[in-house]
Amino acid sequence: MCILHQRQVLDAIPAWKDLLVHGSQLSGKSCQLQPQTIGRRSSSAMSMLPTLSLFKGKSYPTFAKVQKSVDSKKFYAALFSFANYWEKHLEDRVNIQLPDSSWADMSTHAFAKELMTRPGGNYPKYGAFDRDYAGSEYDGFQDIFTSAVSANLEHGRFNHAKDVIENYYTLFVSDEGDINMRGPQVGQFGLTLSLLAKYAHYTGDTALLQKHKAKIVATAGMLVKLHEEGLALPNSDSGHGLIHGWSESDACLKGRPEIWWKPYFSNSAFTIRGFRDIAALPLFKDESANWLKRADALQKRTVESIKASIMTDKGKTLYVPPLPGTKQTFRESMAARGDSEQAWPHRLYAELLHANILPKELQNQVQDTVRAYGASSMGVIANVGVPSPATRDILGFISYGSALSLLYLDRIDEFVLFLYSHRYHVHNRGAWLAGEVTGTAGGVAAFCVPAQMTIPIILRWALVLEDQDSDLLYLGRGVPREWLGTGKAISIKQAPTRWGRVDYSIMLTAPGKVRAQVKFSGKVPKEIEVKLRFPKGGKVKSATVNGKEAKIAPNEAVLVQTDGQTEFIVEAIGV
CATH class of the missing domain: 2.60.40 (Immunoglobulin-like)
Incomplete structure (x- = not known):
């Protein structure tokens, strides 16, 4: 995708705005376009199969007399119609002005890419290529939902955020509060509650939440049930009082998925965040006291358990494990057995940091653990696997939780490193496609929409960021x-x-x-x-x-x- 400017196309049109053109390239002052089909919309409705009047522009010589170049007036009329179409669908975004305008353009591009990927503009897709990741088995993946709601709310795209919530709660959330997706991720249920509260605060629209209130309460009820199960364990059990469950969806694909049904600190952390944020809405006044009481109890227990689990014998930096009851680092555990309960530590740490419920001292120790023990690459959360001397993998999606934590901790130089590393190592050149996981040595990465949402989210937070628990x-x-x-x-x-x-x-x-x-x-x-x-x-x-x-x-x-x-x-x- 490239950006065409007024002087490059048609000076006669005033009030021209930057235009995003999928797959096009310009060369010099000649304004030559590489072969590209540009269309004029005949309907204002968003559709994956729009009706277009099509024109083809070519910059190479014609073949004999069979091929004829299109009339330039028709071509540019279609080009501007194309631009107007996208401008209409993106006009509600906040206005960001930066010394390098490509940062704001990158955010705009991400929202356009999201719409292009979603059938009908609102139906979720994790990626765009079958099987990874346009297959229907991924459609209910919680990270698609949470990253989209977060990014669109932060940029003022309230109508689209509403469409995403309406679609998800209608098609993917059951009356029992669980989701139509293999391997639900416990922490993401808590983040969902938090984002629904943010939607109500930002938009003032509680009617949407009222419509789906029963399902929302049921989702919170699942977390209450998991909390009760944790409380029922003996006091001597390291998981007593914590939220047990899968953190990573892929756990359900393993031969023994129960291995990963564990009291990960991230599960409890996001549950705390979700309970506190959703309880602040008057709509849930009947449930709020119970949720807040549980959030306080969970926070006390989580902090207590983390402090008791810190290892001092693993290196110069204190080691904070992702769950209680272990004596190994995630690297040691994963090297010892293929079915390690500490698999996918990148998600465990990213979500624990994202929830922002720990005292600053502990939050800093978690960040230091990530950096010192091999859970980061180029300043971004790594996709932790078997170490390779040739490359390190960067996690394109969900890692934005770590960036949020860096901002709250005022570790700004590290945040800036994250910002630039994600832009230049997670996105490919020219097309700005974000990879789910990208190697530092290059190569092909699988595109996924949640990774595409990262730059818009953290760019907004760099400029304007709310303190979640203070009037600040x-x-x-x-x-x-x-x-x-x-x-x-x-x-x-x-x-x-x-x-x-x-x-x-x-x-x-x-x-x-x-x-x-x-x-x-x-x-x-x-x-x-x-x-x-x-x-x-x-x-x-x-x-x-x-x-x-x-x-x-x-x-x-x-x-x-x-x-x-x-x-x-x-x-x-x-x-």
Whole structure:
């Protein structure tokens, strides 16, 4: 996919917007297009089999007199119709402006790719190529649902998020709360509850949740049942009080799937997050007290169990295992037997970090474990398998939970490494197709939609990020220093939050001077943190907020008490 600009195509058309064209390439000033079929829509409805008026453009010589070039007016009319079609389906996304516009283009491309992959625009598909991964056996995969809802909500694409939820809860969620998918993943049920709560907060639409309330309560009820089973175990059992179950869907394909029915910390962590977030909605007032009580009990038990499980004899870095009751690292366990209960540790750690329910000290220790014991590649969660001297595998999907944790922990340089590594090592060149798992030595990777959703999700979080448990909004926390150093605008407009929409921008206005602006269009949080990561070598000397002197925090930020105000101008001087 490439981007065509106004000057390259037709200067006579004003108000031209960037155009994404699937599979096309331009060469120089000649505006030659490689062979490509461009079509004009005859219907505004989204369909996998649209009715088009087709024109073919060629940049190579014609064959004898049989082939005739299409009239250029018809070709470009169809081209612009094609552009208008996609613009219509993507016009509700938030406006992001960055020094390198390709980052925002990449997010737009991801949403277009998602629509192209989903039959009818909303039916889930894990990939696009049969069998991996367009086969129907993958359609109910929870990661398709959770990554799509997350990405579309964060970018303000509420209608599509609603369509995805409606489709999934109608076709894939049973009255008992489980899903039509082999190998349901326990942690993803908790993440689902959390995202449904975010949908209600962002959109104000509780009617959709009311419609599916019985199924939502049933899903939470399954987690309650699993919690009860954990509580029924003897106190001497390392899994007492924790959520047992599969973390990875592929466990059900093994000869003895019960091996992976274990009290993984990630299962309990996402259950805690889900219970707390969904309980905050008045719609579930009858169930909320029980859910919150269980969340508190689960958190206490999870933290207690993790602390008791930490190993001090595995290396210089403390080792946090993904489950209690083990004396081996995941590498040692997987090397010892092929059916290791610690298989798929990448998911176990990514989800544990994603839930963000641990004290910061423990959360940091988990991140350090991932980095020190071989669960990361190029700064991204690795797809952990048998070690190879030739390559390391990078996990394209679900790894965004680790990136979220890095932001919350203020490990920004590591977050920036994740951001760039994912873009340049997980996506192929030109077409920007994201692989489920990609090797550091190159080669072919299987495309999957959840991996495609990663850049939109973490790019939004880099600019605007909510604290999940406090009345606090982070602004610009993940912005790379180099972006600010360009002197070009960095902004996001109408980013949705649980308080309402917010505009945020930051710019280096002169050497050593930074100006950030924040504007809320609805309610405001109690506090906002405005990050001021000066270009490399510089640091903040002083800052003002709306003309008044502000205190600089040790983490290069200004923490602002909003006091009900809706607009803020932060100006900083560096040294």
